[in-house]
Amino acid sequence: MEMTYTLPEVHQVASRLLNEVGSDRVFALEGELGAGKTTLVAEICRQLGVTEPISSPTFSIVNQYDGRTGIIHHLDCYRLNSVEEAIDAGLEELLETAEAAVFIEWPAVIEPLLPDGVVFLRLRHDSTDGGRRHLEITTG
Secondary structure, three states: OEEEEOHHHHHHHHHHHHHHHOOOOEEEEEOOOOOOHHHHHHHHHHHOOOOOOOOOOOOOOEEEEEEOOEEEEEEEOOOOOOHHHHHHOOHHHHHHHOOOOEEEEOHHHHHHHOOOOOEEEEEEEEOOOOOEEEEEEEEO
């Protein structure tokens, strides 16, 4: 499935995504810097009942938010260099025990740890098309 949207439409995109794939899943977000990964995560979290500000966990690696269905985890693996480093940081256990949504930005380094059924969200920003974002959704 693929969707195209502009930033003002991110609310509708998040709603459609949640309706079509569900909320208590692991979502792996891929895309270059500025593609809109954190913006999309923030809107999905708001729709899942998170009331606190959502920010990129680039330096903390993991942010946690209280949502309607439980603790939502937001990971950023950009600074991780290996699967072993992710395991040492407790990410393998987090993925195995999470009860609500988990969002992973820059998931390539921890791909061997991703569970079956992960939802891949590949974002692309098209500056030549009026700033539209393209979102490709696949499950692994």
